[in-house]
Amino acid sequence: MSKQFSIAQIFLWLFVIALGIMIGGGLYEQLVVMPLWQSAPPDSVIAYYQHNVANPQHTLNQGGRFWAFVMPLVGLLAIVTLISGLRTRPEHRKWRIAATVLTLIIMVFTIAWFIPNIIKLQGESVMAMSSDEVSSLANWWVRLNWARAIVYLAALLAALRALSIPPKVENNI
DSSP states (O other), X not given: OOOOOOHHHHHHHHHHHHHXXXXXXXXXXXXXXXXXXXXXXXXXXXXXXXXXXXXXXGOOOHIIIIIHHHHHHHHHHHHHHHHHTTTSOHHHHHHXXXXXXXXXXXXXXXXXXXXXXXXXXXXXXXXXXXXXXHHHHHHHXXXXXXXXXXXXXXXXXXXXXXXXXXXXXXXXX
């Protein structure tokens, strides 16, 4: 007997794949890119900004090259996955809702706090900030970014759990 996939299952699979890509990109940024600017704030943050101004051809632009595409995709898939799973069985639906709601909450927090503050830390405004302000903001950004990664991982685990539970009761005739 062949197994058919529903639209709800397809969206859940796409959500899991896109969320996994986003988590991978975030971990790469946390472990490889962030040490370039946050290793010894405020000096490292200011030096990173000055290097980018002096050498724009070598500036990393992960916001424009990666996050500008991945975040909207994951957000859209989270919404569609949530809506498409509202009529699934309760055991499946609760994990699907947990995964998508966690993702959407962190995305709102990212838009409201992370993006404006990384623009401050890597933009011209960093030169107008005091050393204490730069250090404090950089340290908060790093700590909260680890927390964000953990919540995204929890969302991925919830989505994987939803994948392991059939969305509908199967009739074996």
